[in-house]
Amino acid sequence: GNADIYSIDLSNQKVTQLTSHWAIDTEPEWSQDGRRIFFTSDRGGKPHIYQIELSSKDVSRVTFEGDYNARASLSPDETYLALVHGNSNNFKIGLLHRPSGTLQLLSKGPLDESPSFAPNGSMVLYATKNAQNQGVLRAVSLDGQTTNDLVLSDGSVREPAWSPLN
Structure with a gap:
């Protein structure tokens, strides 16, 4: 089936x-x-x-834009959906403003995946690769202007998940 x-x-x-x-x-x-x-x-x-x-x-x-939209993560206030947005095998993290339907790209790609909203709604965490081709988790602000990589000294990471606020 x-x-x-x-x-x-x-x-x-x-x-x-x-x-x-x-x-x-x-x-x-x-x-x-x-x-x-x-x-x-x-x-x-x-x-x-x-x-x-x-x-x-x-x-x-x-969703209606692009060739590929998947892995929705809903913001705590339900205003936004973080998602993987793809065109021509270039996968970026998008932020869909639900009331207006506007899609904003938060990342540059090309292989960004697994977005997850912070419990307080302030940022999105997602999996990507750094310049050394190491799997890292990257946190990005909702305006896409501030990023921070969470890197292991040895190995790669994927599939972020947040703990509850309390």
């Missing part, structure tokens, strides 16, 4: 299928209020971000 989005109620182990489409639906991201899920799907022919309203099961497309 194809990949769809499911949820599981941990209190009773009930599994609920949320999407049912011939396309590949992956990488779910819950809204803060639990009313919707953002996910990556190629149902339009190329990977883009969609959202499903859980009460109605209505699915709508969220």
Whole structure:
């Protein structure tokens, strides 16, 4: 079968299928209020971000620019979605302002991936490679002007995840 989005109620182990489409639906991201899920799907022919309203099961497309948009990370106030934005095999971190639909690029690419919003919403952490081709995590401010690399002395890092604020 194809990949769809499911949820599981941990209190009773009930599994609920949320999407049912011939396309590949992956990488779910819950809204803060639990009313919707953002996910990556190629149902339009190329990977883009969609959202499903859980009460109605209505699915709508969220991203329209570029050939590739994936790995949505929702800001704590739900104003922004950080995502991987690609054109011609050049993958950068984008910041989608949800109310206006405006997409701002935060990184230069070419192989940036795995964006993750800080719990306080002040920055986005993502995986990239430095000049020595070492996998690093890079923090970037929401205006894209300030960056800071988190580098291990030996080895590479990927797939950032934040701890909770409290």
